Amino acid sequence: MGMTITEKILAAHAGKKTVTPGELISSKVDIVLGNDITAPVAIKEFEKIGVPDVFDKEKVVLVPDHFTPNKDIKSAEQAKMLRSFAKKQGLTNYFEVGRMGIEHCLLPEQGIVLPGDVVIGADSHTCTYGALGAFSTGVGSTDMAAGMASGEVWFKVPESIKFVYNGDELNEWVSGKDLILHTIGDIGVDGALYKAMEFTGPAIRNLSMDGRFTMANMAIEAGGKNGIIEPDQTTIDYVESRAKRPYKVYSSDDDAIYDAVIEYDVSQIEPQVAFPHLPENSRPVSEAGNVEIDQVIIGSCTNGRMEDLRIAAKVLKGHKVHPDVRLVIIPGTQEIYKQAMKEGLFEIFVDANAAVSTPTCGPCLGGHMGILAKGERAIATTNRNFVGRMGHPESEVYLSNPAVAAASAIMGRIAAPGEVE
Amino acid sequence: MEFQGRTWKFGADVDTDAIIPARYLNTSDPAELAKHCMEDADPEFPSKVKPGDIIVAEKNFGCGSSREHAPICIKAAGVSCVIARSFARIFYRNAFNIGLPILESSEAVDGIDEGDEVKVDVDNGIIYNVTKGTSFKSTAIPPFMQELIDAGGLINYVRGRLNR
Numbered sequence: 001m002g003m004t005i006t007e008k009i010l011a012a013h014a015g016k017k018t019v020t021p022g023e024l025i026s027s028k029v030d031i032v033l034g035n036d037i038t039a040p041v042a043i044k045e046f047e048k049i050g051v052p053d054v055f056d057k058e059k060v061v062l063v064p065d066h067f068t069p070n071k072d073i074k075s076a077e078q079a080k081m082l083r084s085f086a087k088k089q090g091l092t093n094y095f096e097v098g099r100m101g102i103e104h105c106l107l108p109e110q111g112i113v114l115p116g117d118v119v120i121g122a123d124s125h126t127c128t129y130g131a132l133g134a135f136s137t138g139v140g141s142t143d144m145a146a147g148m149a150s151g152e153v154w155f156k157v158p159e160s161i162k163f164v165y166n167g168d169e170l171n172e173w174v175s176g177k178d179l180i181l182h183t184i185g186d187i188g189v190d191g192a193l194y195k196a197m198e199f200t201g202p203a204i205r206n207l208s209m210d211g212r213f214t215m216a217n218m219a220i221e222a223g224g225k226n227g228i229i230e231p232d233q234t235t236i237d238y239v240e241s242r243a244k245r246p247y248k249v250y251s252s253d254d255d256a257i258y259d260a261v262i263e264y265d266v267s268q269i270e271p272q273v274a275f276p277h278l279p280e281n282s283r284p285v286s287e288a289g290n291v292e293i294d295q296v297i298i299g300s301c302t303n304g305r306m307e308d309l310r311i312a313a314k315v316l317k318g319h320k321v322h323p324d325v326r327l328v329i330i331p332g333t334q335e336i337y338k339q340a341m342k343e344g345l346f347e348i349f350v351d352a353n354a355a356v357s358t359p360t361c362g363p364c365l366g367g368h369m370g371i372l373a374k375g376e377r378a379i380a381t382t383n384r385n386f387v388g389r390m391g392h393p394e395s396e397v398y399l400s401n402p403a404v405a406a407a408s409a410i411m412g413r414i415a416a417p418g419e420v421e
Numbered sequence: 422m423e424f425q426g427r428t429w430k431f432g433a434d435v436d437t438d439a440i441i442p443a444r445y446l447n448t449s450d451p452a453e454l455a456k457h458c459m460e461d462a463d464p465e466f467p468s469k470v471k472p473g474d475i476i477v478a479e480k481n482f483g484c485g486s487s488r489e490h491a492p493i494c495i496k497a498a499g500v501s502c503v504i505a506r507s508f509a510r511i512f513y514r515n516a517f518n519i520g521l522p523i524l525e526s527s528e529a530v531d532g533i534d535e536g537d538e539v540k541v542d543v544d545n546g547i548i549y550n551v552t553k554g555t556s557f558k559s560t561a562i563p564p565f566m567q568e569l570i571d572a573g574g575l576i577n578y579v580r581g582r583l584n585r
Contacts, residue, residue: 024565041449041489049580067447074447124487124511140489140515146579154565189434190481194510223484225510278434365443365486384485386438388461393442 002253033121045145055151101333104301111242176211185282193223299330303381315406322412424501426473436485451497472499483512
């Protein structure tokens with residue numbers, strides 16, 4: 001019987017020839033990740049275990065990215081805990097402000113996560129690295145602590161759902177964000193609960209690495225355990241110059257067993273907007289109606305990469321942000337920041353009256369750098385539009401791709417990029 | 422393990438931002454977090470909840486962020502257990518890891534109204550609605566999760582394995 005890519009990676013890390021869905025395994029981990037919100041809890045739990053050192057100082061990664069640069073005194077104390085722990089343990093992958101980026105933009109860029117890896121992160125969007133053909137999943141702080149101590153983690157092998165995106169070319173202004181929002185709209189926020197979401201088909205093969213990261217990133221918004229895409233030349237081209245250790249490319253067998261196979265025709269998918277208060281409330285932007293907005297965020301671990309900034313710049317060039325709107329643009333990492341600067345994107349952003357921020361998760365989770373007041377509305381390229389996610393419990397968040405977000409910033413209401421003259 | 426308490430009902434897809442909004446995540450102190458437990462789902466909850474009370478929710482409870490602060494604040498608010506139609510997977514793991522009892526039972530969710538007094542026999546997976554005089558079975562706790570509970574949570578389990 002054949003295996004899926006997810007099953008193969010888990011089997012290899014559990015020291016087994018085969019695994020089957022439902023089986024409980026103890027898996028070796030290649031990377032254990034935490035941030036300034038989750039790692040403080042994990043560090044306290046780690047200290048209770050009673051082992052002096054982490055299992056491997058190169059494989060435990062700490063990225064203070066959520067409330068940094070420190071937004072208040074308490075946040076500063078939390079970030080300090082990471083810094084002290086990293087120093088004491090001699091961690092090679094601790095990223096201080098100035099080197100720090102949004103963790104899920106940063107780790108692939110730095111070649112820290114690679115195809116074939118098993119990665120756990122105390123952050124639900126750890127599923128992003130599945131875009132590289134890794135098994136990668138979010139866990140809580142206690143799992144992170146156990147992983148830091150033992151280098152192992154227990155998993156129930158998930159069943160896989162195969163999502164096939166047919167058609168070679170996406171419609172104008174359609175990106176990975178729209179494919180995944182459409183998919184979540186179709187299956188619901190628990191449509192893939194406990195399951196592996198394997199993304200495949202001609203449209204995925206033609207999708208850029210940045211678009212793939214966006215798709216895998218939001219697997220959690222459908223309840224998925226992991227999102228995964230088989231590596232191909234696009235993956236290899238991305239990874240080759242970044243990898244500092246060997247990696248392994250896995251692919252699903254032709255006779256692998258899937259819990260379900262769901263097919264989409266990408267010619268039928270237009271840019272999407274997810275309405276409050278769940279990512280599953282997605283609909284085509286042409287059906288959005290007249291929704292006036294107060295704020296636009298372009299950034300996050302979902303859409304804070306180079307391609308996203310280039311698309312935003314393409315829409316914004318020569319335009320001004322609507323007088324009643326605040327546009328905040330947040331490059332995902334320092335490398336992206338520098339590249340955007342080199343390409344002249346910041347000039348376009350600043351000329352359009354946008355604010356450009358240093359990398360941070362910031363407003364995505366209502367941390368800082370753009371909190372909403374009562375009754376305010378934002379459209380954001382982020383991943384969650386839950387009640388109170390970006391600020392006041394009576395504020396609203398709409399989710400979209402960077403092109404729709406940029407167009408909306410200009411128009412002062414939710415708008416399709418084509419509406420911008 | 423047995424618990425008895427008043428029930429508080431919540432709807433579907435209660436996310437961890439609603440359980441503990443990120444604006445309070447600049448601390449990990451359980452008592453501090455408990456003051457804001459479920460605040461964005463029901464602003465009155467932190468002042469209404471009493472030790473031993475039970476949360477009963479629809480499907481996909483605890484979806485969204487992996488923040489362990491969510492089960493931590495529920496536990497610290499005195500909630501004895503959570504019964505739901507289903508749980509999001511990271512929340513499910515986290516709850517077991519920190520020792521917050523959770524039970525899956527659609528029939529219990531259907532058969533309990535807010536305010537009912539409910540008794541839960543966690544070991545046998547039986548939920549008694551004391552107010553209505555009815556009882557329900559919950560989905561069996563997987564053997565490995567039982568092992569974690571018996572060890573006193575994941576940290577004790579791992580400590581036992583590493584220091585053996």
